[in-house]
Amino acid sequence: MSASSTVSSAAPATTAPRRRWGKTVLWLLLGLVVAAVVAVVFFLDPWLRRALERQVTKASNGRYELSVKELETSLWKRSATARGVQLLTRTGAPADTAALPDLRLDLKELRVHGVGLLAILRRQVVPVDSVVADSAQLRLAKLPATSGPEKPLYSRLPLGLPGLQVGFVALRHVRARYGTLQRAEGHLEQATLQVRDLLLSAAGAADTSRLGYARQVQLDVNRVVARVPGHLIQVQRGTFSSDSQQALVGSLRVVPLRPISSQRTSEARIDLDVSDAKLLGLRAAALARGTLRADSLVLLRGRLAVTLPTVAPPPPHKLLAAFLPRVLVNGVRVAGASVRVAGTEWAPAVYDIYLTGTDLRLNSQTYNAPGYLYYARAWALRTGRAYASLNAPYYQLACEALRADTRRGLLALRMVRVTPTMTVAELARRKGHQTAHVTVRLPELNVQALDFAALLRKGSLLARQLELKGGRIVTMSDGRFPINPNNSVATPDAIGRLPFRVDVRQVRIQDAGIRMSYRSPRSAQPGVMAIQQFTGTLRNFSNDPQRMSAAHPLTGEATGVLQKQSRARMVLQANLLDPNGRHTLQGSFTATPLAALNPMVVPTRGIRFRSGQVQHIRFEMQLDRQQVLGTMWAEYRDLKLDLLNKKNKRGVLHRIETSLANGIFLRDNNPRQTGQPLKSGQITSRRELRYSVFSLWRQGLVSGLLNSAGVPKPLAKKLSESE
Known part of the structure; x- marks a missing residue:
């Protein structure tokens, strides 16, 4: 056998194992894939x-x-x-993960x-x-507690x-x-x-x-309850949408853990119920940069009751600084709200509030900035009934409606009432001395060009005009109690000593009515004097040294009807910054029967004008903190009077005194005969600082009238000073 035949016969045997190995690898790979899939x-x-x-x-x-x-x-x-x-x-868990x-x-x-x-x-x-x-x-x-800034979430x-x-x-x-x-x-x-x-x-x-x-972010929540210091916050439903640029809250409640108190507490107590709150036109992206920017904030049917804390909290912009350093809202609207504030002597309550604000910027720059008031460019307010205590607990102040517009400087109140909370005797008994028991009903009070910023920040009254329409004032006093030991503040110089600025260019009083009642110790029947159709104007009513001086004093005139009989006119001039309270008063009275004064003088003085007819009275007085001096010209005829006992009757002794007074002291007619000169009366009376300046005016008129009627000057002075 040759060598070539040997090689050719061995080749197929080598190829077959290699093919079997390749198939095996293929099956192994396929098996791995199947195994991996499995x-x-x-x-x-x-x-x-x-x-x-x-x-x-x-x-x-x-x-x-x-x-x-x-x-x-x-x-x-x-x-x-x-x-x-x-x-x-x-x-x-390990302590290092706390x-x-x-x-x-x-x-x-x-x-x-x-x-x-x-x-x-x-x-x-x-x-x-x-x-x-x-x-x-x-x-x-x-x-x-966090320590230092954290790494951003994406890192x-x-x-x-x-x-x-x-x-x-x-x-x-x-x-x-x-x-x-x-x-x-x-x-x-x-x-x-x-x-x-x-x-x-x-x-x-x-x-x-x-x-x-x-x-885009959309958030919907139902029934949220959160506990904050002293309060629970409850939200029934809420929606936030960055796409529609709005945040809606339904039924927001803030409930104090302790009830609202009439006395101040260490921390404020807030009871708030808002039916609907809407933040519209909200730029949601700005929130991430600490800015709340929106077109409008709307609060509907809100009810707020709050007890003020003993220490005033920081202003709102400081409270929000850690969360929202800047709050910018184009418009604010509050509708159908009510507010009740406790922990203050005034204890005000206001209902049916409708409030709109323009360009609200809640930050430190606008807190006291000119052109801003409570962080807004302008506020417009309309309310229904409002109540407050005045000189608590003796008086209640009420108002049926209030309108205010800070942009136009307008303030209007309707049906203002000042009502005592007790009788005249109880009021004097509680205070321990005689005091005026005053009831006021004022249908309209209007203020024009009012500086709201000065009023709300400093308590100053700066305005162009203050108008009072149709007011009715009833004052009652009880002389059975001791005299007030304190000096009266109802005097021109007291305005100059006020701790805040007053500057009203004009004060107008239209169609007012005044009824003064005084019960003297001698009679249970009070004496009454009334003035109807009282109309007056005061100009330069100011305690600003740049406006008030002797060269530029307060001036005013007033007219009215006394006891429905005589028309009176008075002209006043006063430097309100004069520490001696110097001022002048001129006036006149038209024809009237002297019996018109009986409702006042009979119960209080025991004197009755039996007859007498005033033709005309004119007077001039100079007054200060010590006395009143002046002159009166009283034209009258047929003057007769009766001196009465404590029962306001003419006893035997009083008949004799009456005859002596009418026959010796009194001048029946002034002038005595036609063509004779008029006998003037000297006005002189001592000032009692515990009484108001109006009492001094009355003393001067009584002194001058008595002296004109023939009563000697010293006796006329003494009678005018007696109370």
């Missing part, structure tokens, strides 16, 4: 579930424990679904779709189509990823509780959060058009 299908999910659970424990340094009941993944669909997820704080909050999360289902696996391998921003969490219950204990992503971009995120049917098991600080019954185009990266953080990395 592993992915049957073993990846359990492995991944256990890996996630271990990773959470490791990442939290043993603080948290994750449990996933079921995990399904799909590489083909790039999705994962987890069910029965539970995250809770492990018992006996900076992490104590929490428990139970999640029914979590679905993730469209994960960019290739981007994960390339360490790029990972796109995700959607993340949906359903039926979550979260219990969060008290949050630990703490796993695997060192630079970011995530999620098309849609939804948290549905979320319930949350904040606080310990024994004491809840906050409770959320149900909430749904939807987020679109979430870019969790450095670029997303730098994008000023986003809110919390998101392009």
Whole structure:
């Protein structure tokens, strides 16, 4: 056999093993693929579930424990679904993890779709189509104190990823509780959060058009309860939408843990109930930069009751500085509200409030800035009934309607009433001395060109005109009680000593009525004097040294009808800054029977004008803090009077005194005969500072009238000073 035949016969034997080996490798590779597929299908999910659970424990340094009941993944669909997820704080967690909050999360289902696996391998921003969490219950204990600024969220992503971009995120049917098991600080019954185009990266953080990395945010909540110092905050329902630029709150309640008190408390107590609150035109992205910017804030049917604290709290812009350094709202509207304030002597209550504000800028720059009032450019206010205590507990102030416009400087009150809360005798008994028991009814009070900023910030009254229309004033006094030991403040110089500025260019009083009643110790029947159709004007009513001086004093004139008989006219001139209270008063009275004065002089003086007819009276007086001096010209005829006893009767002795007074002292006619000169009367009376300036005016008139009638000057002075 040759060598060639040997080689040819050996070649097929070598090729066959090689083919068998290739087939084996092919089958092995196919088996590995099948095994890999089987592993992915049957073993990846359990492995991944256990890996996630271990990773959470490791990442939290043993603080948290994750449990996933079921995990399904799909590489083909790039999705994962987890069910029965539970995250809770492990018992006996290491002390060095105390900076992490104590929490428990139970999640029914979590679905993730469209994960960019290739981007994960390339360490790029990972796109995700959607993340949906359903039926979550979260219990969060008290949050630990933070120390210094934390790293941004995007820098703490796993695997060192630079970011995530999620098309849609939804948290549905979320319930949350904040606080310990024994004491809840906050409770959320149900909430749904939807987020679109979430870019969790450095670029997303730098994008000023986003809110919390998101392009759009929609939040709906039901039944939220939160505990804050001394109060509970309750929200029945709420909606926030960055797309429609609005935040809506229905049935907002703030309930104090202790009831509203009439006395001031260490901390303010607030009881607030708002039916609807709306924030419209909200620039949601600005919230991430600490600015609340919106077109309008609307509060409907609000009710507020508050007890003021003993120490005034910081202004609102300081309270909000840590959360919202800037609040910019184009318009504010409050409708159908009511406010009641306790802890102050006034104790005001206002109902049916309608308030609008323009260009609200709640920051430190506008707190006391010119052109702003309570942080707004302008306020317009309209109210219904309003009540307040005045000189509590003796008087009640009420008003049926109030209008105010800070832009135009207008203030209008309708049907103002000042009513005593007790009788004249009880009022004097409670105060321990005689005091005026005053009742006021004023249909209209109008103020024009009012400086609201000066009024509300400094308590100063600066205006062009103050107008009082149709007022009725009733005063009663009881002379059975001691005289007030304090000096009266109803005097011109008291205005100059006021601790605040008063400057009203003109005060107008139209068609007022005044009724003065005084019960003297001698008679239970009070003496009454009335003035009807009282109309007057005061000019330069000011205690501003730049406006008030002897060269530029207060001037005024007034007219009225005395006892429905005589028309009176008076002219006043006074330097309100003169410490001696110097002022002048001129006036006149038209024809009237002297019997018109009997309703006052009979019960209080025991004198009755039996006859007498005044033709005309004119007077001039100079007054100060010591006395009144002046002259009276009284033209009258047939003057006769009766002196009465304590029962206002003419006894035998009083008949004799009457005859002597009429025959010796009194001048029957002035002038005595036609053609003779008129006998003037000297006005002189001492000032008692415990009485008002109006008492001094009356003393001067009595002194001059008695002296004109023939009563000697010393006796006329003494009689005018007697009370």
